Amino acid sequence: MPIQARTEFAAALNQLASEKGVDVNIVIEAIQQAALAAYRKDLSLRGEEIPEDFDSLTAEIDPVTGEISILRGKDNITPPGFARIAAQTAKQVIMQRLHEAEKSAVIEEYEQKVGTIISGTVQRQEGSMYFVDLGRAEGVFPVPEQTRDEYYHSGQRLKFYIKELREGRRGLEVVVSRSDANLVKGLFALEVPEIQAGTVVIKEIAREAGSRTKVAAISTQEGVDPVGSLVGQKGVRVQAVMNELGEERIDIIAYSEDPARFIAASLSPAKEVQVTLSKDGEEKVAKVKVPTSQLSLAIGRGGQNVRLAARLSGWKIDIEGTGEAKEDTTAAPTPAPVSGEEKAGEARKAVVEKVEEEIDKAAAEESANGAAPQEPVEEEGEAVSRAENDMLAEEKSIEAEDKKGPEGDLVATEEPDEVEAPTVANTADTPDVSAKEKPFPAGGPDEPDEKRLTEDSAKELPPSEGDTDQAKAKMKS
Numbered sequence: 001m002p003i004q005a006r007t008e009f010a011a012a013l014n015q016l017a018s019e020k021g022v023d024v025n026i027v028i029e030a031i032q033q034a035a036l037a038a039y040r041k042d043l044s045l046r047g048e049e050i051p052e053d054f055d056s057l058t059a060e061i062d063p064v065t066g067e068i069s070i071l072r073g074k075d076n077i078t079p080p081g082f083a084r085i086a087a088q089t090a091k092q093v094i095m096q097r098l099h100e101a102e103k104s105a106v107i108e109e110y111e112q113k114v115g116t117i118i119s120g121t122v123q124r125q126e127g128s129m130y131f132v133d134l135g136r137a138e139g140v141f142p143v144p145e146q147t148r149d150e151y152y153h154s155g156q157r158l159k160f161y162i163k164e165l166r167e168g169r170r171g172l173e174v175v176v177s178r179s180d181a182n183l184v185k186g187l188f189a190l191e192v193p194e195i196q197a198g199t200v201v202i203k204e205i206a207r208e209a210g211s212r213t214k215v216a217a218i219s220t221q222e223g224v225d226p227v228g229s230l231v232g233q234k235g236v237r238v239q240a241v242m243n244e245l246g247e248e249r250i251d252i253i254a255y256s257e258d259p260a261r262f263i264a265a266s267l268s269p270a271k272e273v274q275v276t277l278s279k280d281g282e283e284k285v286a287k288v289k290v291p292t293s294q295l296s297l298a299i300g301r302g303g304q305n306v307r308l309a310a311r312l313s314g315w316k317i318d319i320e321g322t323g324e325a326k327e328d329t330t331a332a333p334t335p336a337p338v339s340g341e342e343k344a345g346e347a348r349k350a351v352v353e354k355v356e357e358e359i360d361k362a363a364a365e366e367s368a369n370g371a372a373p374q375e376p377v378e379e380e381g382e383a384v385s386r387a388e389n390d391m392l393a394e395e396k397s398i399e400a401e402d403k404k405g406p407e408g409d410l411v412a413t414e415e416p417d418e419v420e421a422p423t424v425a426n427t428a429d430t431p432d433v434s435a436k437e438k439p440f441p442a443g444g445p446d447e448p449d450e451k452r453l454t455e456d457s458a459k460e461l462p463p464s465e466g467d468t469d470q471a472k473a474k475m476k477s
Helices: 009-020 024-045 082-111 181-191 193-197 226-231 233-244 259-266 292-299 301-313 340-368 377-402 455-459 465-476
Strands: 058-061 068-072 117-126 129-133 138-141 157-168 171-177 200-208 212-219 249-254 274-280 283-290 316-321
Touching (some): 009 024, 082 157, 082 171, 117 138, 117 181, 138 157, 157 181, 181 193, 181 212, 181 233, 193 200, 200 226, 200 301, 212 226, 212 259, 212 301, 226 233, 233 249, 249 259, 259 274, 259 283, 259 301, 283 292, 301 316
Parallel strands (some): 138 171
Antiparallel strands (some): 058 068, 117 157, 129 138
């Protein structure tokens, strides 16, 4: 008895094929194989022998109604109650067949994406290997394809280069890379429209992942600058690529068909490069001469610059300097040693010159202000005394240097002149000034005090009548 499927069978069939990314016919073939497996199990459960022509039996399914039939030739031999048995048995077979079909479709899709750039998310880590979620597939990110000085963590989103598909423990695996030189090439293709249009082509590329990359580009259209196209306005294009690579340094040069010219350009930033080409059998050797001042730039740190230039050009490069570095004749000569007496004489002369300069400056300022210049007797005396004190201090310091011990210790030559007496405060010997006479009278500082008047000030006061009588009596006596 045939199975009567639901009317939504065709819609469900199309939805399943769309979710798995496979063709509808593949889903129908999976159901037919599951129906034959379910019929074989049904015969075993009923104790019937499996016919010898079982391999010739076929299963048919109506894609509209979902009706399943087991046929021997044109005869329908579907057993009764087969719908329930087929539903239980065929489910696992159908899912397994769909999984295989989906995996085959994914592999076919990513076979076409090998050599392209794709965004992915770091999913998990197993030992030193990472697994990357690429959407429909899971990429393998092994250690040789990882970039040094880069740290990866779960949930990190990066751009990867699809390198290859290889057979692994779980079948075919999609291998992704971030150390391949083609990653830089693909990133430039995403950022530079001229590469997508074909007017600029990256001819050669040499890379040491995480450190430095050299890119040689050429233009296929007259008037288009290949280096400027890759750099971009204010360096925005090359900066975007460097940000994706973790600030990896990128050198962009113009490609040339002339090997000597191309090798000289590949040794940038070194300048004034002279290249001589020679071939010894199959080995191509380029002898390069650079000025001694440019030798370190041409070689690079650890020989990195010349190593990348050799990879970029395909020539073995031998570098040598053209001459020795010139001595700096502008350097000041080493002064001869000066004795202590000469130092003292020079110091005395410098002090005298300074005093004379100050005197002349003061006279010039007074004459400029319109006043007659005056001889600065007091200022000159003070300056001379200061100069003498400075000279004495200088001579003492020179004598102290001459009296230094073998280990550089200073030998004491003089004792301190005076010792300041300690200040006495809040002791019994401190005089009490509270009982002394107040500095001002009770009325204030403006009120006169007769006791403090001197004889001269008293004479200036006008005499009163009583004072006049007393004076006359004294004169008579």
